[in-house]
Amino acid sequence: MDSGKTSIKRKQILNAAATIFSQKGFHQARMDEIALMANVAKGTLYYNFSSKSLLFAATVTEGMEGIVRQIRTELVSDLPFPEHFQLLVTSIVRLYLQHSDLAHIIFNEISSGIDDAVLVEIERVRSRFIEFIAEMIEKGQKKGYIKPIDLKLSAVALAGIIDSVCSHLLQHPDEATEEQAVATLHDMLSTGLLSGGQ
Amino acid sequence: MDSGKTSIKRKQILNAAATIFSQKGFHQARMDEIALMANVAKGTLYYNFSSKSLLFAATVTEGMEGIVRQIRTELVSDLPFPEHFQLLVTSIVRLYLQHSDLAHIIFNEISSGIDDAVLVEIERVRSRFIEFIAEMIEKGQKKGYIKPIDLKLSAVALAGIIDSVCSHLLQHPDEATEEQAVATLHDMLSTGLLSGGQ
């Protein structure tokens, strides 16, 4: 199993797993609880995914695939670059908040105690996301809109800044609105913190 | 107990705890292992800290206090602002890498399953750090060096960007040097990604 994409129960399980894993983290998530939320017997979890680690891996991988696909879809527009960049930030923020469960896992779950193989898989997913962002930045550079800067590092930085602000937003929903967050992010990412024409 | 500051064993325990907790995260760290590394019997852990959660809280709190104190010390200089800002970034990066264990905990260990009381304590430590950064930004604004921007959000963003890049650096030491990372961070934080005369 572990790879057929279409069983109903399989989807129920992946959904429940995404929720529970992101709420509690890998180690604190209980297979019992996932089974309960997925409305399947515990054995069904293991019939479909041979271990907790592999269920976790599948949750992250398949979830992330969907998200990246979605962002790509939203960005097929032919907008001029400044608007394109604005859209990128907005899209990522919105999707992060929409799928905060998965996003939280991907950005934060590095904790050991997971099979090394699975850890590598998660790292691979994270990398692919970073590379996707790096692509966007590179396009901007080629069109002359983005300054010459280390691609990988700036992509990592961009991911980190969005993760951090969105996490904050989710934990303190009263302190700022999504619009404010997007505005601040876009402002900082575009022209930095310093004032005036430096 | 939990508050007397001077026992030798207590320090041994806190040191061991910092190492183990940062290597393995809260849930994967075992009291046995901490006791072993601290050269202390397991009972002694509980004689000094009444639970794993409280030991974790003490580790984080006392560790962070030291770090913030150290940053403040390094920043008492009367440098003009641009250099001051550069120094701030450099200091935080250096301390993050130096205390990556603790930093990692503070920036990433949100996973529940820890006593709520302790979670609140960790959040408090994180907040204090964010506020410290916000203060720095505010000073820059008052002196006219930093553009008007939401203080809290930009502080959160700054913390996130540094966390993300430093974590990346630690996991992929071959991809970039500390100097490159500092340069990229300073560049992005100062003037953002867009090219042109901002």
Add this chain to the structure above:
Amino acid sequence: MDSGKTSIKRKQILNAAATIFSQKGFHQARMDEIALMANVAKGTLYYNFSSKSLLFAATVTEGMEGIVRQIRTELVSDLPFPEHFQLLVTSIVRLYLQHSDLAHIIFNEISSGIDDAVLVEIERVRSRFIEFIAEMIEKGQKKGYIKPIDLKLSAVALAGIIDSVCSHLLQHPDEATEEQAVATLHDMLSTGLLSGGQ
């Protein structure tokens, strides 16, 4: 079901079961594995045999029937007794080694945790084998070749001695040949260990 003798799948299952059960013993054998080796779906196992215990019982019973039948066939000869006795030992040893899987089960699988009903069935098979040996001994006694001795106990002893030596042979194939084993067995069973003119 459990009694129709002619399905192809049924035979495939019994063959696979004999192999797996003897390799791993009753408790360690898994129905999955038997189904796999029999080239049959798991459900088919249960369609033909209503439980693991009953499959085990059928495996043992039908297997043993064949073996006893075979020994009887080999012994229809009209050899004079000494040669007849020699042939008996040789045949049993050869068949034990040939069907070591089944033999191992029948001589060693006493472990409980199997349905009592099935345990009784196995015991019955074992008994029948002991009785078969006892018959042989009795014949020898009647012809004056075998000393007066408790029939049942000596049959049990004979079975035990053969089982023990054959098991040893299987586990340590390098320590002795089949011929040596047969010779030693025949020697001990014929005239015992003591030297001198008995």
Add this chain to the structure above:
Amino acid sequence: MDSGKTSIKRKQILNAAATIFSQKGFHQARMDEIALMANVAKGTLYYNFSSKSLLFAATVTEGMEGIVRQIRTELVSDLPFPEHFQLLVTSIVRLYLQHSDLAHIIFNEISSGIDDAVLVEIERVRSRFIEFIAEMIEKGQKKGYIKPIDLKLSAVALAGIIDSVCSHLLQHPDEATEEQAVATLHDMLSTGLLSGGQ
């Protein structure tokens, strides 16, 4: 742990383990049940023996050591050989029946699914017992009482014959007395099955 010889709880556990393991075999024995019978908490089992397999190994090894020691003690007599041999058979039978639990394990538990390391350990114990018997036979040969015969094979045969008859006795206590069993065994082992002076 696993090697200190003197804790009270440790002994309680080993006694309970011997009983349960021999009643149910390795796979069917439950750690819960052993803990219950030993009057300790389940955790205490694991505090003293790091796994079920190791507990099993310790049970077999330490138990067997005691038995072999006991047989050796009973055989220090300076009896002339025929009586010595009789005593050997009698002692082994009596001890087998006395410690039928352990004896049963050592002679029958070959089932896989136990750690290989532990299986090897059990095989080692069995071997040592076989060697002990071989020594006895060798002594008899040197004194001229026992015929020239393969030492190892005859020792294996002797162990097997005793095991088989004793097991039978335990399962069918009504069919023969211990004395009858000893008599039959001694008779067969001394002069075999054939009558007269062959």
Add this chain to the structure above:
DNA sequence: AATGAATGAGCATTCATTCAT
């Protein structure tokens, strides 16, 4: 007759915590 997805009771093992010394 045959299948295989689904089930859930059962079990070994872990580990924070306690407490007698």
Add this chain to the structure above:
DNA sequence: TATGAATGAATGCTCATTCAT
């Protein structure tokens, strides 16, 4: 103060069995 033997609740995983198709 310090210890470490003892505890037992908690949990991942297995596998015989069922049943809708």
